[in-house]
Amino acid sequence: MLVNGSDCTIIIKTSSMEFDVPYSDETIRDAISILEENASIEGDGSCKGIQKKSGVKGCVVSMLTLGTAPLLLYLAMGAVGNPIFISETKNLFKYDLSLVPLEDTDNFELIQDRVNKRIHFIGCRVIGFELRIFRDEAIKLKLNITGEYPAREYPYTNDLGREAGERFNGNGVNYIINGKENNNVYGVTLVSKKKGGTKTEIWIKRVLDKKKDIPFDIEEMIITAQLLREKYEYRFYGSFRITVKNLVLISDETEIKASGAVIGPLRFYVSGGVSTEVFTSGEEIRP
Secondary structure (H helix, E strand, O other), X not given: OOOOOOOEEEEEEOOOOEEEEEXXXXXXXXEEEEEEEOOOOOOOOOOEEEEEEEEXXXXXXXXXXXXXXXXXXXXXXXXXXXXXXXXXXXXEEEEEEEOOXXXXXXXXXXXEEEOOEEEEEEEEXXXXXXXEEEOOOEOEEEEEEEEOOOOEEOOOOOOOOOOOOOEOEHHHEEEEEOOEEOOOEEEEEEEEEOOOOOEEEEEEEEEXXXXXXXXXXXXXXXXXXXXXXXXXXXXXXXXXXXXXXXXXEEEEOOOOOOOOXXXXXXXXXXXXXXXXXXXXXXXXXXX
């Protein structure tokens, strides 16, 4: 997940909420189209190109935190049902998200705050995402964003806070493959392109071990990320769960050039559904 950009503050605004996402790398910029001036019917005439701003495109990479996971996963997945209150808890809600064929999330706004300059992007949509989970690393989500309207300066000078919530880490993730927990998975990368229909792949990195290798046909894989803290008194609080179904092996990308343990990726095509359960405490949130 290599992104050319710089650290800045990113604020995401939907129709019902406004949220800062933690220290983000970004390449959001004006999209440029070319207007062509054709030659006249008689004579050679002239032909030249004129640049025209035609919206925005780029990406935002953010680390998932306890506070931002519901919103960011909602923007990535594309559909959300009504929050479900979990009984026997004080104020815990579960959000069911589903990855659907089109980029059907509501339009949202994005404010990019750099030193002495704030840019406002409106009418943004997510046309793809990449979720990366590796051991010893923070869990990161990359949102590929497009918009129909050119950027404009943001006139307000109020302070924009920075999200400092607890970050999910790859060490707090477990994997269940075909009903059995697998401790051989080093990490996964879930990639989805939603323009013109959803196309989803998952790369599973595992420590190469013939006795415990991952099956080539996976009916169901459940990825559960948790914040491992004793202070969470509510069941499921500080966690989210992704369920991926019907994985078909495309290729084994492992390169063996070492005498010791080798971590190699298997590349799967997701022919079934992808769904996510996100648990959060507090007031009911409607993205």
